Amino acid sequence: MADTLRLFTSPSAFPNPQRLRLFAHEKGIAHLFDEVIYNMAPGGEQRRWRHLKMNPWGETPTLLLADGTVLSETAAIVRYLDAAHPGRRLTGDTPLEQGLDTMWENRIWVHILYRITTMFHVLHQGLGPKLELTHNPQWGEHCRKEALGHAALVDRHLADGRAWMLGGDEPTFADITLCTAIAFSKFPVCATPLDERFEQLDALWRRWQERPSFKAAYADGGSGLTELDHLKTA
Numbered sequence: 001m002a003d004t005l006r007l008f009t010s011p012s013a014f015p016n017p018q019r020l021r022l023f024a025h026e027k028g029i030a031h032l033f034d035e036v037i038y039n040m041a042p043g044g045e046q047r048r049w050r051h052l053k054m055n056p057w058g059e060t061p062t063l064l065l066a067d068g069t070v071l072s073e074t075a076a077i078v079r080y081l082d083a084a085h086p087g088r089r090l091t092g093d094t095p096l097e098q099g100l101d102t103m104w105e106n107r108i109w110v111h112i113l114y115r116i117t118t119m120f121h122v123l124h125q126g127l128g129p130k131l132e133l134t135h136n137p138q139w140g141e142h143c144r145k146e147a148l149g150h151a152a153l154v155d156r157h158l159a160d161g162r163a164w165m166l167g168g169d170e171p172t173f174a175d176i177t178l179c180t181a182i183a184f185s186k187f188p189v190c191a192t193p194l195d196e197r198f199e200q201l202d203a204l205w206r207r208w209q210e211r212p213s214f215k216a217a218y219a220d221g222g223s224g225l226t227e228l229d230h231l232k233t234a
Contacts, residue, residue: 004032004065004066005032005033005034005063005064005065005066006033006034006036006063006064007020007033007034007035007036007061007062007063007064008035008036008038008046008051008054008055008060008061008062008063008064009021009035009036009037009038009060009061009062010037010038010040010046010060010061011037011039011040011220011222011223012217012218012220012221012222012223013184013187013222013223013224014040014060015113015116015117015180015181015183015184016059016060016061016074017060017061017074018180018183018217019074019078019173019176019177019180020061020074020077020078021217022176022179022180022213022214022217023078023081023082023090023173023176024081024217025212025213025214025216025217026090026171026176026211026213027081027082027085027087027088027090028087029081029085029087030216032085037220038051038060040060040127040131041126041127041128042126042127042128042130042131043128043130044127044128044130044131046058046059046060046062047130047131054070055070055072057072059072061074061077063077063080075105075109075173078090078091078173079091082173088170090171090172090173090176091172091173092166092172097166097172100166101165101166101172101173101174104154104157104165104166104174105172105173105174105177107150107154108150108154108174108177108178108181109177111146111147111150112147112150112151112154112178112181112194113147113177113180113181113184115143115144115146115147115150116143116144116147116181116184116185116190116192117184118139118140118143119140119141119143119144119147119190119192120140120184120187120189120190121134122134122135122136122137122139122140122143123135123137123140123141123189124189126189144192147181147185147192147194148192148194148197151181151194151197151198151201152198154178154200154201155198155199155200155201156200158200158201158203158204159199159200163204163207164204165178171208171211175204175208178201178204179204179205179208179214181194182194182195182201182204182205183205183223183225186225186227187224187225188224215231218231219231219232219233220232221233
């Protein structure tokens with residue numbers, strides 16, 4: 001099975017590839033992937049023709065199946081893999097759980113993580129012209145405010161004592177997206193650490209750090225966060 005899934009991805013500092021990587025370790029299927037890891041800074045390798053032939057959007061992650069089918073967009077890949085492989089369903093078992101997880105994951109992705117990634121790209125030009133086409137500091141600061149405002153709503157949701165977004169004993173995909181949003185908010189050039197601003201997000205971030213899946217997902221040493229450097233493996 002290991003030779004049937006080829007994953008084109010990026011280091012752990014990049015939120016969308018990391019959402020999938022964290023899911024794969026939490027699901028227990030990370031060993032099934034043959035990973036091609038693009039060096040994104042500043043090469044923009046995923047915007048070259050070899051990758052663009054598979055994924056014209058030129059983004060990672062991209063999953064190539066044995067029959068030649070290509071899946072991109074992190075949530076789509078996660079939902080496929082969650083249904084295609086045995087084990088705990090991280091996108092929800094019941095229709096209600098699936099609806100709730102999709103609702104919260106969309107909220108966190110659209111209103112928090114995507115705002116932070118947009119802020120990163122329009123405030124800073126460090127990844128080069130292949131990836132960062134627009135410099136707009138005003139829009140970046142607007143995105144920062146939007147992310148903080150919606151993070152406050154998620155923090156309020158967690159304030160009833162629940163450990164995870166859906167209230168269960170184990171994290172779901174919504175929690176994975178929230179984890180990567182917190183991580184990227186702490187990236188030095190983003191400088192909007194959500195765990196320092198919100199009590200419940202800090203607690204969730206600490207819970208994630210205790211999980212074996214988190215430790216494995218950040219073992220590449222590519223997060224850009226000094227607090228996770230100890231997780232790097234040889």
